[in-house]
Amino acid sequence: MKNIKKELVELMHTGYCSPRIVDLAKKLKEPSTTIHYNIKQMEKSKEIKAFKAVFDYKLIDEGLCNYVLINLTPDEYGNPERIGKELVSFPQIESIDIATGGWEMILKVRTKDVDEFYQFVKNVLSKKGIAKTTSLTSLKQLKTEFVGI
């Protein structure tokens, strides 16, 4: 038995999917070529960034979700994007926002469990420029990526 599922999850996290043109055409009662044309337009204009899968994260070893609120050190206020860009490639990070209102950065982080989250915090959040972090643990997710549970 091959372990294909883990690799599939990884790939479909951010891509390797596409629109179901026939179904969209039926739903909107338009010719499928028209739907096709419009979606291609939206891809060209970058309105559409990707097609991807949404998972039940409890079932794929990403059961723990934390919002991490970050205060930067004063010398990093000027370009929070520097740290942000360092973080983008971490697969545990679902979203990164530069913010205002008490914290300079907001991360949404998914890990398997507390052990992995601890590792994440140690490796990532000890980066230069991060002064203080506050973690808000999600106890239950009722909606994710616009998809209700």
Add this chain to the structure above:
Amino acid sequence: MKNIKKELVELMHTGYCSPRIVDLAKKLKEPSTTIHYNIKQMEKSKEIKAFKAVFDYKLIDEGLCNYVLINLTPDEYGNPERIGKELVSFPQIESIDIATGGWEMILKVRTKDVDEFYQFVKNVLSKKGIAKTTSLTSLKQLKTEFVGI
């Protein structure tokens, strides 16, 4: 000229997409029927919840993003899910989490602009059971739904 794009965006926000089995097969160097079988398994077991599009929200009239931290009134502490379920169907809400650590609920909300956000706050967050809200406005998004900018 028909206004198909708005309807397409709405539908592809949470579905009407599917995996690109042939591409996954090529990437993983496996037969496409094997990929097909494995994905169907993941759909049946509910590991996969949906296939959807990710947008550049600035370009589709959802340019303003706020994290809304919510304190519930003491009488609602017992079942935060009641309010949560009332909120699920709002299309502006990307995610709803029941949380611990200072706030009982965390919303991620996307609106066109401040005017629409104000309407949202008035209509939704004046619901019974919500004691206090704090909004954190995203100034810049570096990663969303696992997709980097």
Add this chain to the structure above:
DNA sequence: ATATGTTGCTGAATAAAATTCGAATAAATA
């Protein structure tokens, strides 16, 4: 208003992909 260029729409034909099915293999269980 008319001409001209550009963008959007659509049916027909083609190319490509998903799905089904059956048989073989591998894994799990007794």
Add this chain to the structure above:
DNA sequence: TATTTATTCGAATTTTATTCAGCAACATAT
């Protein structure tokens, strides 16, 4: 080991995406 169950995968079929050409709608200039 024997038996059942789950997974792999090639061949055939069904379904879907894509291309293309022509037409319609719209915008802009004359």
